[in-house]
Amino acid sequence: MVDGGRIPALFAGLCDDAAVFPPGLAPLPDAVAAHDEHVSAWYAGLVGPLVVAATALGELAEVLGDREAPLPIAVTLPGGPAQLDGALKAVATLPVKLDALEIAVPDEMGPDEVVDAISVATAPVFVEIPRDGRRLRMLAALSGTGHRAKFRTGGVRAELYPDEAELAAAVRAAVEAGVPFKATAGLHHALRNTDPATGFEQHGFLNLMLATDAVLTGGDAEAALAERDGAALAGRLRALEPDRAVAVRAGFTSFGTCSITDPLTELAGLGLLEAPRGEA
Numbered sequence: 208m209v210d211g212g213r214i215p216a217l218f219a220g221l222c223d224d225a226a227v228f229p230p231g232l233a234p235l236p237d238a239v240a241a242h243d244e245h246v247s248a249w250y251a252g253l254v255g256p257l258v259v260a261a262t263a264l265g266e267l268a269e270v271l272g273d274r275e276a277p278l279p280i281a282v283t284l285p286g287g288p289a290q291l292d293g294a295l296k297a298v299a300t301l302p303v304k305l306d307a308l309e310i311a312v313p314d315e316m317g318p319d320e321v322v323d324a325i326s327v328a329t330a331p332v333f334v335e336i337p338r339d340g341r342r343l344r345m346l347a348a349l350s351g352t353g354h355r356a357k358f359r360t361g362g363v364r365a366e367l368y369p370d371e372a373e374l375a376a377a378v379r380a381a382v383e384a385g386v387p388f389k390a391t392a393g394l395h396h397a398l399r400n401t402d403p404a405t406g407f408e409q410h411g412f413l414n415l416m417l418a419t420d421a422v423l424t425g426g427d428a429e430a431a432l433a434e435r436d437g438a439a440l441a442g443r444l445r446a447l448e449p450d451r452a453v454a455v456r457a458g459f460t461s462f463g464t465c466s467i468t469d470p471l472t473e474l475a476g477l478g479l480l481e482a483p484r485g486e487a
Contacts, residue, residue, distance in 0.1 A: 214252030215480060217444065217452045221412070222470055223255040223281060223389065223463045227263070229363070231465025235263060236270050239278065245467050246279075249486050253471060255461050256281045256306040261290045264297040274302045281307040281333075287316065288324035295329060305330045309357055309391075312337055318348035325354060333357040333389055338369065342377065346384040355460065356386050360410050361393010368393055368407055375418055375428035382422045382458050390415055391463035397473040399435045412462050412470065413440050413477075419459040420451060441477040 224245065225231070226238040233241065242257045256279040259267055264282070271278060280303045284290040288310055298305050307330050312321055318341060325332045332354040336345050346356060358377050361368045369377065381388045390412070395402075398411040410432060417431040417440060434440055447455065464470055474480045 214250060217447065217456065218474065218480065219252050220255045221461055222253050222467050223258050223461045224467055225258040225463035225465050227259060228465055235266050239270050249483050250471050254467055258283060258463055260285065261294040264294065268301055271302050277302050277304040279304045279306050281309060283309040285311050287311050287313040288321060291325065291328065307331050307333055309333045309335065311335045318345040322348045322352060331355055335359065336377065343380055346380050346386050349386045350384040356381050356388040358388055358390050359392045360390045365407050368409065371429045371432040374410060375432055378418050378428055379422045382419065387458055387460050389461045394462050394464065397470060397477065398437050398440060399433060413444065416455055416459055417443060420447065420455045423454050423458065437477050441479055444479060
């Protein structure tokens, strides 16, 4: 049963607020204001930190001014670990709560170099796992460190979307290494779909959740990623025992979305959560 007005544990903190990133591209002041509204709404339990780029921390300081309540943020470092010291210094001067760092891996950096470089981080680090021969070595290097993985699941070109086999292999490798992961880019809907505007095959965030469960339980992760039947997917998620739900979310921690209300609406449409009476 869905408890109206409450976010089920399976979806708690699932949606990292990436409003300032494509395709949303919200101005930072608007994104901060909207985030404050989200975390004050009945669905606040669904919402993770506001994701901002390290290069936007100066602007964020201006937006926040003398704010009293710390703003939960995750900071992306597209330039890699070289940006880490500057980002940490900037964050220390802001009225924020640093929930996570997300770091890209430069082509020339090996896994051990990356792990050494992020050892000074003051928050969990999601390391963007390269789609090349470094994947398994990077996950092995992260195992046991307390840091996490980040997988890109799409983008502005078709080739940026890993197919079911590649993404299933990535999830399997992370789970087997004991490395929690988040996903970002291209997860615009709950279900596997074909984007009508671009023709791109897009993964669904609920498919990714079930693929994680499949890896944990010896099931078919590729089939879970390919499923397009919303009722079937919702039924399988609804049937997860509490310990399996906990295990799934320990593996798949969150995904970045430029719209918090879109996944909220789709989850409600599938009967997986329900607004309290009087709320839309």
